[in-house]
């Protein structure tokens with residue numbers, strides 16, 4: 314069955330290359346004749362091509378590589394040719410060692426009279442192209458040969474001519490497990506048809522950009538397959554994570570501000586007060602009962618004149634002593650938003666005592682820079698103190714002692730490494746935010762868009778997370794992190810034009826609350 318994804322009402326399991334291959338092996342065993350799975354893949358590709366191709370008499374250009382991804386393309390070419398469409402196949406890097414299914418697909422295409430050459434250039438008047446060069450079999454350590462690289466270039470040149478590129482299984486050059494691209498060489502597709510299963514790399518790092526509109530055809534495999542042979546490598550978060558939570562957690566009629574929990578935002582050093590204000594506004598809009606702000610540095614300004622609901626909290630109350638009776642320990646602490654250097658002085662107290670801590674921005678940078686703070690962060694879980702870290706790639710790199718490029722090259726592994734190293738829940742922000750936790754299956758957020766790439770958007774996420782957590786003392790912080798990410802992204806999708814301001818994002822997130830119950 315063919316499914317169009319994003320936005321998606323339900324969450325989806327994601328399978329990396331090794332898991333996809335085991336699904337493929339199980340499906341092949343169930344599918345009977347060896348090549349029938351490739352026939353289904355080619356048929357799915359041909360059907361989607363017919364649905365997407367603009368009217369016209371120009372040829373459909375099908376660019377095939379040497380493996381089974383190319384085999385899928387050859388089956389699609391044969392079926393489209395038989396349907397009466399003008400097709401032109403370019404077969405590149407072909408070798409006598411082609412897999413049996415792909416060799417059979419080539420023989421059948423030749424026999425059917427499909428025009429096949431090895432040109433890397435698009436035929437004249439092309440109206441749509443299929444990228445069947447590389448799929449799951451991409452070797453990330455090997456640069457595409459010059460012929461293949463030239464074909465990537467020709468396919469990408471079609472973007473300017475408004476002729477759609479439909480990538481089969483994956484845009485060629487995109488790594489299925491990480492969403493990264495070696496040496497900047499990859500195909501930019503307008504549509505990508507995932508075969509059998511969705512892969513993590515389609516939804517994070519460069520995946521979303523390169524895939525364009527994502528489609529899935531399970532090749533009838535869910536009907537054939539008694540059970541998935543391997544657990545999923547990650548989960549793609551859909552709207553169900555938001556709707557389920559809202560159904561289960563709408564405030565009761567008898568709710569009062571005390572029952573909705575407290576948040577304390579610690580940050581907003583001079584020149585960066587806005588970061589703490591945004592986090593505080595978000596915590597309030599998420600539904601926290603009371604929100605306090607502890608502005609760092611000189612205490613000159615009001616907390617937030619536009620939001621009189623917010624309360625000031627004096628930093629002298631945050632101490633490493635008298636922990637047993639300290640009122641601030643009952644609150645969810647959102648620390649670090651615009652914290653500057655000043656946050657460093659409070660981190661030992663926060664890390665050793667805050668029961669529920671969201672650590673963001675300068676809070677993360679201070680921990681990365683100080684061995685003693687790192688040690689305190691690592692000890693929190695053993696002391697039953699819960700922590701959610703919300704780094705962007707550079708902050709994650711500082712914590713891991715690596716580089717932002719290395720984090721981006723494998724975002725899933727980087728998020729998991731952080732979660733394991735510090736025994737925390739982690740949101741690694743960016744296109745396809747990753748949510749990781751110790752002994753948790755990784756999650757990738759599917760909501761959101763480039764409108765989130767704006768100053769203060771991370772402060773809003775951290776504050777919102779704090780606001781949700783305040784209401785749900787016992788909630789699993791991993792689930793809360795997934796929920797907050799999805800909510801944050803879903804609100805951004807309502808931005809249809811122009812840049813979004815983070816303060817507006819808070820209001821958009823607020824608008825996604827369910828109507829208040831009447832009982």
Ligand SMILES: NC(=O)C1=CN([C@@H]2O[C@H](COP(=O)(O)OP(=O)(O)OC[C@H]3O[C@@H](n4cnc5c(N)ncnc54)[C@H](O)[C@@H]3O)[C@@H](O)[C@H]2O)[C@@H](O)CC1
Pocket residue numbers: 337341348350351354355378379380381382383385406412414446447448449450451452453454455456457458461481482483508509
């Ligand atoms: N076996 C089957 O029946 C099915 C296979 N499927 C398709 O098969 C694909 C996987 O097929 P393969 O495992 O043959 O792999 P691919 O066809 O993705 O790629 C393997 C070929 O590409 C070459 N190659 C790898 N990295 C390269 C690089 N960096 N530069 C240049 N050449 C490179 C390899 O030498 C090999 O010839 C899936 O993505 C999917 O499209 C689907 O049709 C489902 C059914």
Ligand SMILES: [K+]
Pocket residue numbers: 382444445446447448480481482483484485
């Ligand atoms: K491809």
